[in-house]
Amino acid sequence: MTEIKGKIALVTGGSQGIGRAIALALAEAGCRVMVNCAHNSANAERVAAEIRDKGGLADPLLCDVSDEKAVEAMFDSLEPQGGAEILINNARLDPWLRRPGMSEGEWFDRVMAVNLKGAFLCSEAFFRRAKSRKWGRIVNIASVRSFRPAEPNMIAYGVSKLGMHALTRAYAHNGAPFGITANTICPGMVITENIGKRLTPEKYAEESAAIPLGRGATSEEIADAVMFPIRNGYVTGETININGGMYYAP
Template identity: 70%
Template sequence: MENIAGKTALVTGASQGLGRVIALELAKAGCRVIVNYANHSGNAEKVVAEITAAGGTAEPFRCDVSDEPAVHAMFAALEERFGGVDILVNNARIDPWRREASMSEGEWFDRVLSINLKGALLTSFAFMPKAMERRYGRIVNVSSVRAFRAAEPNMIAYGVSKLGMHGLTRAFAEQGAPFNVTCNTVAPGMILSENIAKRLTPEKYAEECSAIPMRRGGTAEEIADAVLFPIRNGYVTGETININGGMYYAP
């Protein structure tokens, strides 16, 4: 497994939830971590403080990944300050349970895909040229088990956005392979993040767990471990790592 100490890692949507834990684990592995956020500067600062208190190196960076000029500006700034980005984790997403009541189906679909899918497309396009030039790069796209399951009406946009991540992975894996640039997908099931208690009652949580063969949700640390695997292993590319307690058995 490769030593990634000293690499610069950009984690999108890293101010809370799974992104926060991925950032913490990359910092523990010795990476300089760029904690990307769009709206929650206070949360991002807390993640940076948590990393630095543990002896790691991190900086916050505000950027809405659905904004193409802002994405290019972010990568240009990181190139100038740190010599570029070595590792990109596309984790930013819209919480599918926080739709505004006034939004139409089309408005919601556009909004979800603009962050969840278009954002990953834009950051990957911005990342690839310098990574190929340096002949090193790692992209991990965070998808979901919902990419493979029939969605209830309120989750269609989310499921479609996560399924699209797999198309991005194959495309950028093919492009990057001759240059030692890999791209992989991690598809988690239910994650026990800080928001799970806000969304599910104990009864609803038990009901959700009854559909999981392992009868529990996964910890964010378990998912982050799956993210770090294809970053450290340079021979894995174009693959999907399913980590969902048995909710979906891939062929």
């Protein structure tokens, strides 16, 4: 098991929900955490401040991960401090919060730009810099939706999350000679602070009834799964399903 205390960890989409829980878990393990968000710097600062209040090290980092130049600048900014050593590709567009008026094509392009292209751009920027350090961890946050047939409003999301498995395999293969591992975490339904914006109580009850364990996960349970392939350097190219049994359920 690898000691990760003192390493710099970048969590994209780290200002709320699963990203926040992952950032807190990394900080508790002794990492210096970069809390990324695209727009709401106040939320990112709140998470960073929460970590600092507990004695950890954290800074907010504003960057739209779909913007290639901005991604390069973000990773360049970390090099004087030693460079990012752990990358959590968690940033995504919430499929339940699509803006009215967007065409199907516009929505598909935007979801791919953030969820998949953003993960690629960050992974590529990370990989090029981590090779010389001979150590690195990439964890892609996908979804059980990458395995299950999607209803119409979830098609773009499911396709974007399925693509992250290909990223994982590519960076696991190409990263192995340099001590860089890449793995995928696939959560099912997760109870975050925004669950009420997505699901009515009736819809939540319906979704929970379809899960063998009868409930959604906490963000902390997902963060716990993320920490395993970060600490264990012999796990690479793998998918960790954490979904209460949704994957095997009929």
